[in-house]
Amino acid sequence: MAEALTKRFGDVVALDSLDLTIESGEVFGYLGPNGAGKTTTIRLLLDFLRPTSGSVRVLGRPPTDVSVRHKIGYLPAEVRLDPSYTGEDVFRFFAALRGVVDRTRQTSLCDRFGLDPTRRIGELSTGNRRKVAIVQAFLHGPDLLVLDEPTSGLDPLLQEEFHRLVREESARGATVFLSSHMLPEVEQLAQRVGVLRAGCLATVTDLDELRSRARQRIDLHIDGPADAAVFEGVTGVVEARADQRVVHLVVEGSVDGVVKAASRVRVHRWVTHDVDLEEMFLELYR
Amino acid sequence: MIVFGRFIRDRRRGLVGWSLGVVVAVASTLALFPTVKGQTSYNDLIDNLPRALRESMGLSAAVPFTSGPGYLQSRLFSTFLPILLLVFAIAAGARALGGAEEDGGLELVLANPVSRRHVLAGRYLGVVALVATLGAVALVALVVVGAPVGALDGVDRAGLLAAAVAVVGLALLHGTIAFVAGAVSGRRGPAVVAGAGVAVGGYLVQVLAASSPSLHAVGLLSPWQWLLARNMLATGPAWTALVLPVVVSAVLVVAGSTVFEQRDLR
Structure with a gap:
């Protein structure tokens, strides 16, 4: 074309x-x-x-x-x-x-x-x-x-x-x-x-292929103090950061690992963000 | 033909409004004629005016202001009608392509199986038809209102028709300049400026040329000079006034079409 x-x-x-x-x-x-x-x-x-x-x-x-x-x-x-x-x-x-x-x-x-x-x-x-x-x-x-x-x-x-x-x-x-x-x-x-x-x-x-490489941002609002350590090393998680009662995650590809890991803490809100493409495809763009 | 038809339908309301305006303007001008007719005191007054001023009003010693041909030429054909039609033509020409492209309405039309040349031709013919219609309305109003008040006495019939066509030609030439400037620039502003600029410049050149015989040759460059060199109402058709605007317009449209076809749309 x-x-x-x-x-x-x-x-x-x-x-x-x-x-x-x-x-x-x-x-x-x-x-x-x-x-x-x-x-x-x-x-x-x-x-x-x-x-x-x-x-x-x-x-x-x-x-x-x-x-x-x-x-x-x-x-x-x-x-x-x-x-x-x-x-x-x-x-x-x-x-x-x-x-x-x-x-x-x-x-x-x-x-x-x-x-x-x-x-x-x-x-x-x-x-x-x-x-x-x-x-x-x-x-x-x-x-x-x-x-x-x-x-x-x-x-x-x-x-x-x-x-x-x-x-x-x-x-x-x-x-x-x-x-x-x-x-x-x-x-x-x-x-x-x-x-x-x-x-x-x-x-x-x-x-x-694209899905497996796309990143998304997830915020988990926890009952009680947040601890990022729970999500460290979980499949797909490239960044885990705790901020008072919220865990901020950046996940690449499937979120299955995160869903399973989250069962170990009390999550009362699960917020996903529309990430812009620049961020979503950091890998591709690098 | 589809583009042309659509264009006329889009503009018909504006045309009706302008037509009414022109009829009122022509009729009210003619209604005053009986108060002037045969009043020699006006002639004395006008004879004392400087020649340049007299000529810029479309008056000459041979055709008195108080006669039909003199009155019509000075009150309608020398400035009033040309300016009315010119403003209409420049606005219509600037809007037809430049304005349409600037507003974005042109793009979706051109996403259809229709060439740019076709759209340009259809819309240009639309502008021609609009200006010609307005000119015809003015002529009909002039004849219908002018005959009962005696304003047509002594008016050369072929000359009257030619004068009306020549006024349309002058307006159309400037409408064409606006249209082509719009086709080249893709914007309305430059199109209006080009049309209006040439009109004002040409008018000044014509006035200057009339004021001094040594500048007469320069005056030949002005479309106004083509129109006003002779009082056609008294002396019959003048071919320069009829042919030159058409020739120049045709050349401009062909050149503009070539640019429009090859450039990027905005």
């Missing part, structure tokens, strides 16, 4: 000789912290940007070939649409441009996400605007879905619905390119994951 793909903006190297191939029909997670070059990659795929050097092919064709976009559904990270359009206006306009009008699918997608397509974009909340963007991306049953931070701004129930939709499309044979800075999102959908950092691909692995 991408070969030695490089994009510079002035002196800033946004993407540095990226080599990446996505298999047809897979769900590929494209993971990296904000500013790593994920959106730049996507904008190159859609021909909004032109490579400084190297090349990209999308569904076997260069992105400059307009007809490729018949088969692409794009969900941008930040939804920006003319505020005077209604959802209906957007769907009609895009359907006409694509030459595919499927009212039944439009209605069923709107119903699934509880979207009223007669309201103007300008009157909609961020979450509802995102729904408009989701419906337009899936409307024409594309072969390739390019999803940039797809569930940011969606409430958990709708995130679930969205994940179901992606799984259905994947089962139908669509290829999914899922970009995110959140491991949990990618984890639920992707089979294979590429980790991007500062414009370079740090690794491409399958999800199990």
Whole structure:
């Protein structure tokens, strides 16, 4: 898909000789912290940007070939649409441009996400605007879905619905390119994951491999004085620190060892933290 | 065609508002004509004005202010109508691509199977159609209100049509400059500045050139000079005023399209 793909903006190297191939029909997670070059990659795929050097092919064709976009559904990270359009206006306009009008699918997608397509974009909340963007991306049953931070701004129930939709499309044979800075999102959908950092691909692995290397932060609130010694030497624990009544742990891979060790103390609260990717993949990045 | 249709639908409300404004402006100007018609004292007053000032008002000794052609030229065709249409054209041109890209609305459109060239062409034709429609509204208002008050007496019919087309041409040329600047920069601000800057600069050049015969050649660079060199209402169509804006606009759009197709979107 991408070969030695490089994009510079002035002196800033946004993407540095990226080599990446996505298999047809897979769900590929494209993971990296904000500013790593994920959106730049996507904008190159859609021909909004032109490579400084190297090349990209999308569904076997260069992105400059307009007809490729018949088969692409794009969900941008930040939804920006003319505020005077209604959802209906957007769907009609895009359907006409694509030459595919499927009212039944439009209605069923709107119903699934509880979207009223007669309201103007300008009157909609961020979450509802995102729904408009989701419906337009899936409307024409594309072969390739390019999803940039797809569930940011969606409430958990709708995130679930969205994940179901992606799984259905994947089962139908669509290829999914899922970009995110959140491991949990990618984890639920992707089979294979590429980790991007500062414009370079740090690794491409399958999800199990990634899970075994990902770190998480756990705080255990103990009844009584906390003692970190209980967790020292337990499988997976890379850091154990006690602070009055709380034990702070950093665990790599499975937390099974920690769960078993915790049975020896009285835990009354178990708090896990979303760790950002930088921290999560210390190993990979080193 | 889809892009064009969508663009017109998006802008129709604005066009209706502007049309009403133009009709009111034209009608109220013409309503005053009977108070001026044939009043020779006005002519004496105007004859005493400095030549540069007189010419900047679109008046010449041969066509008195108190005649239909003189009144229409000085009150409508020399500044008022061109400026109204020009402001409309610059705003529409700047918004069509530069503004749309800056607001981010363009990106999702271009994620569809439609080329940048196609979107540019559709939206440019949209701007042309909007400005032409507003010009037509002004002309119709002028004829409908002007005939009963006698403002069309002595007006060359072909010249009137040509003058209206030439005003649209002037407005469109500046709308094109704004459109192309927007296509190149991807922003609204530079687009407006380019369109308005050329309009003001061109107007000053035309006024200066009219004030001194030695500067006449410089004046030929100004689109205003193309429009105002002759009173078409009295003397019939002037081809420079009709052809030059179209030629320059076409060259600009082709050049702008090439840049727009090759650059990165913002």
